[in-house]
Amino acid sequence: MTISIWRYSHFALAISSFIFILLATVTGIILAFEPISNQLKPYAITNADDIKLSTVISVLQDEYDEIVSVEVDNNNFVKASVFTFEGDSETFYLDPNTGKKLGELEKKAPIFEFATNLHRSLFLKSTGRFLVGLFSFLLFLIAITGIQLIVKRQGGLRKFFSKVVKENFEQYYHVVLGRWFLVPIVIITLTGVYLSLEKFDMLPASKMEHIETVEKQSKEKLELSKFKIFNDTHLDELVTLDFPFSEDEEDYFILQTTSGEFYINQYTGNVLSEAKKPLVSQLSYWSLILHTGQGSIVWAVVLLLACFAILFFMYSGFAMSFKRLAKGSKVKNKFTKDTAEYIILIGSETGHTNKFAHQFYNALLDAGNTVYFSTLNQYHSYKEAKHIIIFTSTYGEGEAPRTAKSFEKLLPTIQQANSIKYSVVGFGSLMYPDYCKYAIEVDEWLYNHPNFEQNLPVFKINNQSFEAFKNWIIQWNEATNQDLKVVLTKPLVNRKKLKSFKVASNSGLNVDDTFLIELKAEKKLKFQSGDIVSFYPEDDNIERQYSVAKVDDSILLSIKKHEFGKCSTLLSQLTVGTTIKGKVNRNLDFHFPSYAKEVVMIANGTGIAPFLGMLNETNKDIKTHLFWGGRTKASLQLYASHIENATQKSYLDNFNVAYSQEQETKVYVQDSIKANETLISNALKNDGVIMICGSIAMQNRVLEVLNTITTTILNEPLSTFENNEQILMDCY
Ligand SMILES: Cc1cc2nc3c(=O)[nH]c(=O)nc-3n(C[C@H](O)[C@H](O)[C@H](O)COP(=O)(O)O)c2cc1C
Numbered sequence: 268m269t270i271s272i273w274r275y276s277h278f279a280l281a282i283s284s285f286i287f288i289l290l291a292t293v294t295g296i297i298l299a300f301e302p303i304s305n306q307l308k309p310y311a312i313t314n315a316d317d318i319k320l321s322t323v324i325s326v327l328q329d330e331y332d333e334i335v336s337v338e339v340d341n342n343n344f345v346k347a348s349v350f351t352f353e354g355d356s357e358t359f360y361l362d363p364n365t366g367k368k369l370g371e372l373e374k375k376a377p378i379f380e381f382a383t384n385l386h387r388s389l390f391l392k393s394t395g396r397f398l399v400g401l402f403s404f405l406l407f408l409i410a411i412t413g414i415q416l417i418v419k420r421q422g423g424l425r426k427f428f429s430k431v432v433k434e435n436f437e438q439y440y441h442v443v444l445g446r447w448f449l450v451p452i453v454i455i456t457l458t459g460v461y462l463s464l465e466k467f468d469m470l471p472a473s474k475m476e477h478i479e480t481v482e483k484q485s486k487e488k489l490e491l492s493k494f495k496i497f498n499d500t501h502l503d504e505l506v507t508l509d510f511p512f513s514e515d516e517e518d519y520f521i522l523q524t525t526s527g528e529f530y531i532n533q534y535t536g537n538v539l540s541e542a543k544k545p546l547v548s549q550l551s552y553w554s555l556i557l558h559t560g561q562g563s564i565v566w567a568v569v570l571l572l573a574c575f576a577i578l579f580f581m582y583s584g585f586a587m588s589f590k591r592l593a594k595g596s597k598v599k600n601k602f603t604k605d606t607a608e609y610i611i612l613i614g615s616e617t618g619h620t621n622k623f624a625h626q627f628y629n630a631l632l633d634a635g636n637t638v639y640f641s642t643l644n645q646y647h648s649y650k651e652a653k654h655i656i657i658f659t660s661t662y663g664e665g666e667a668p669r670t671a672k673s674f675e676k677l678l679p680t681i682q683q684a685n686s687i688k689y690s691v692v693g694f695g696s697l698m699y700p701d702y703c704k705y706a707i708e709v710d711e712w713l714y715n716h717p718n719f720e721q722n723l724p725v726f727k728i729n730n731q732s733f734e735a736f737k738n739w740i741i742q743w744n745e746a747t748n749q750d751l752k753v754v755l756t757k758p759l760v761n762r763k764k765l766k767s768f769k770v771a772s773n774s775g776l777n778v779d780d781t782f783l784i785e786l787k788a789e790k791k792l793k794f795q796s797g798d799i800v801s802f803y804p805e806d807d808n809i810e811r812q813y814s815v816a817k818v819d820d821s822i823l824l825s826i827k828k829h830e831f832g833k834c835s836t837l838l839s840q841l842t843v844g845t846t847i848k849g850k851v852n853r854n855l856d857f858h859f860p861s862y863a864k865e866v867v868m869i870a871n872g873t874g875i876a877p878f879l880g881m882l883n884e885t886n887k888d889i890k891t892h893l894f895w896g897g898r899t900k901a902s903l904q905l906y907a908s909h910i911e912n913a914t915q916k917s918y919l920d921n922f923n924v925a926y927s928q929e930q931e932t933k934v935y936v937q938d939s940i941k942a943n944e945t946l947i948s949n950a951l952k953n954d955g956v957i958m959i960c961g962s963i964a965m966q967n968r969v970l971e972v973l974n975t976i977t978t979t980i981l982n983e984p985l986s987t988f989e990n991n992e993q994i995l996m997d998c999y
Pocket of ligand 1: 419420421614615616617618619620621660661662663664665666668694695696697699700701702703704730731
């Protein structure tokens with residue numbers, strides 16, 4: 268079954284049972300507090316498996332004239348019905364070790380009474396009970412379809428618990444919490460269904476069949492505390508013990524335990540007859556315990572958390588669906604398919620690709636072009652088209668996403684009037700072995716099709732990176748001689764929340780127009796190398812981010828000044844003592860992995876910045892390698908002192924530099940990586956971590972080389988190590 272069918276089923280089930288599940292969950296939250304509060308009361312016994320029934324009987328015999336019954340309820344409270352020496356009849360909770368009364372029997376609190384009725388039957392008697400059973404079953408199906416969705420998303424059952432790609436808050440925690448709470452939710456729902464079936468007598472008959480036992484030889488009268496069965500039974504097994512009604516030998520003890528029922532001679536202690544609890548009753552008992560959390564504070568807390576998780580799933584599920592609909596691929600086309608020169612076709616499963624395609628569509632329109640926007644499923648003939656631009660994600664295991672499923676069949680059946688230039692942009696994730704596979708296939712089909720001519724090679728974008736998208740726009744502009752602009756629309760920053768940073772040093776520009784600037788936060792600030800600092804120049808308020816190195820509690824940034832770059836120009840001109848406002852965001856995915864035995868850092872240009880700080884965080888026991896690519900020897904001067912310092916302290920074991928302009932044959936950082944394939948494969952094999960920081964173009968080249976190394980030397984695709992969190996990236 269394809270992922271869309273699972274998603275639709277999951278969504279349809281959730282929609283159809285929303286109100287009932289909401290009611291059941293809210294009342295479930297209230298009810299989870301009942302066993303918790305019960306377990307905090309002094310009546311609950313914690314060491315029931317240590318206390319023998321015979322002990323309880325002896326202490327009760329000392330304290331009272333006559334015992335009628337002893338009972339342990341589902342809360343682990345021990346109850347006794349007795350006659351006192353004064354002739355009064357009493358029933359109370361007792362301390363099983365002393366026989367002393369601990370308190371009167373308590374009635375269920377009205378709030379729990381109310382919540383129980385609502386939870387069990389919605390105050391609708393049998394109809395309500397039926398509905399609750401039905402919706403419990405639907406919730407079970409939602410959980411099962413959810414498991415299937417996670418398996419598909421993670422790329423197989425084996426990767427069920429591997430790293431989850433974070434697309435947004437709702438999606439991330441829907442999956443993460445889903446993985447942790449699926450088991451409790453399946454248990455809650457199955458036990459709920461079972462209890463409903465029981466109420467409707469839909470379970471097989473469960474009468475206990477007594478079998479008389481051959482009476483033991485001994486007819487000797489024994490004290491109760493010497494009865495073997497009372498010594499063998501502990502309180503964790505006891506349900507009730509009813510004492511004989513009279514002293515007549517025909518009257519006997521009736522002992523009910525969690526496993527069965529026994530009739531016991533009141534003088535000899537011999538078992539007269541016994542019956543095993545049928546499986547159906549045992550399942551009913553465990554269903555009740557597991558569904559209500561009675562008797563266990565830990566399980567009751569798990570149930571409580573599972574109820575909160577269900578509420579979160581409802582919120583996040585609807586939020587995701589709403590966002591997906593809002594991101595819909597519909598655009599009000601200004602031009603028809605036969606009048607537009609530019610045709611944008613998208614393939615998307617969950618709508619993330621659409622925002623990039625919309626930006627490109629608007630940029631083309633703003634530049635005065637005629638554009639038509641549609642999906643790959645609606646591929647047609649286009650009379651005036653000169654360019655087709657395809658934006659498509661990859662789903663399942665390298666398959667077409669939902670809005671591209673029919674494209675492969677349609678393509679050979681439709682003839683275009685003119686030769687059309689095409690460009691394919693693939694959206695995918697390096698966490699999957701078939702990275703952007705569908706986009707690559709589309710590119711191949713068009714390449715081999717007589718109507719099409721390649722304008723740009725297929726371009727792959729990892730995890731919806733906007734920086735990578737901007738890089739593709741640059742390539743597009745160069746290839747088509749255009750100047751399209753795309754901006755990532757971000758909410759405006761609240762300037763009052765920004766922090767002040769004072770410039771402690773500024774190296775000035777080097778031969779590559781690059782500089783190092785050191786900033787000190789004016790107020791105390793917690794940060795680490797690899798975190799991100801953002802600045803918002805006042806004239807456009809657009810966010811600019813830089814990767815941070817922490818050196819002596821200062822923020823060290825390495826920045827390239829761009830000719831028309833507002834922020835890089837502003838920063839390059841800051842003198843010592845002046846201040847700038849910004850904020851630091853934690854970037855937990857790119858912190859130094861101090862748990863690893865070996866770390867390989869790979870960077871080009873200013874991407875070296877976070878590593879300059881991390882070289883202070885490593886130690887002699889962690890093998891640390893740095894691969895850096897720059898233009899010339901002079902480019903390295905800016906960082907030389909930091910690298911020498913780390914080498915002297917033995918924090919850096921090996922520094923490998925690749926210059927692209929120093930000699931005739933250009934050497935790039937990916938070439939150094941290729942030349943050191945044994946070092947790289949050994950590091951990965953020994954659970955080492957590879958960190959990559961720098962340009963997207965460098966990242967793509969390096970990843971290709973790494974993939975070749977892992978597949979040829981280690982027989983594993985790079986995605987295996989990516990899933991293992993052994994590849995950390997921060998590229999722009
Ligand atoms: C269940 C699932 C399967 C995926 N399979 C792949 C895959 O095989 N190859 C890949 O490169 N990306 C894969 N991805 C990542 C998506 O292609 C990526 O997140 C993309 O940006 C989603 O865009 P869309 O929402 O427009 O479909 C998968 C994502 C999910 C959730």
